[in-house]
Amino acid sequence: MSENLVQRLSQAERHMNNPNLRPKDAATLLVLDRSGGGSPRVLMGRRHMRHRFMPGMFVFPGGRVDPADSRIPVTGSYHPEVARKLTHAMKAPRTEARARAFTVAAVRETYEEAGLLVGTPSDLAWQGKDDMAAFSERRLLPDLTPIRLIARAITPPRRPRRFDTRFLAVFADAIADRLPSGTGPSGELEDVHWLSLDDAKALELPTITLTIIEELQARLAVDPDLDPATPVPYYYWRGSGFVREEI
Secondary structure, three states: OHHHHHHHHHHHOOOOOOOOOOOEEEEEEEEEEOOOOOOOEEEEEEEOOOOOOOOOOEEOOEEEOOHHHHHOOOEOOOOHHHHHHHOOOOOOOOOHHHHHHHHHHHHHHHHHHHOEEEOEEOOOOOOOOHHHHHHHHOOEEOEOOOOEEEEEEEOOOOOOOOEEEEEEEEEHHHEEEEOOOOOOOOOOEEEEEEEEHHHHHOOOOOHHHHHHHHHHHHHHHHOOOOOOOOOOEEEEEEOOEEEEEEO
16 A cells, blocks of 8 residues: 555655745644544544635644744653654754654644634643644643654655654544634644544645655554554655655
């Protein structure tokens, strides 16, 4: 299966004539609901048609890591294997704060886009700015403990936008609160739904999103609890195509 995924990703990248950019850190959160007793459902939404980047596509909530994400207080710690995988081949600065920022960004974007507050109650009094104020007002902190890494992928060179994205996952019991609207305050995602992985694959998806869903399906088939020690795929461009490395 992995060879087919690499080939499909490589063939999807056809326009690579832009100035080369350094990839920006990004993080995505796959929130998995296994309350139905069968295969887990994943939270996805459709990008608003006004967006220039992937309009109308169904995606997981997520986005670019902001500088302020490294300064948000968190609770818990990554499992050592998760921490190791998150910082694998990380270019400088290779710091704990930068590693924590992946989860903060993914949690923040999940609230902004889907209206879910993923975190843990805390007695810490802190003042979040902008959308993170929703967490501090509820005395919630992003929690590193339940976070698992599903995959990492770097946009190929000479694309108009480049991201070094960590695809994180958490089970839905980590949701501490949610907005009654069923969507987030940013309005970036419409039609936010819980979907089976098979149903999700039938939607209009970016190629990398489809690839991550298939990677997740393969992992859940043998590792339903997402053991932190399980190797995860790392996709990056080398020469004339993608390489899939396991970390």
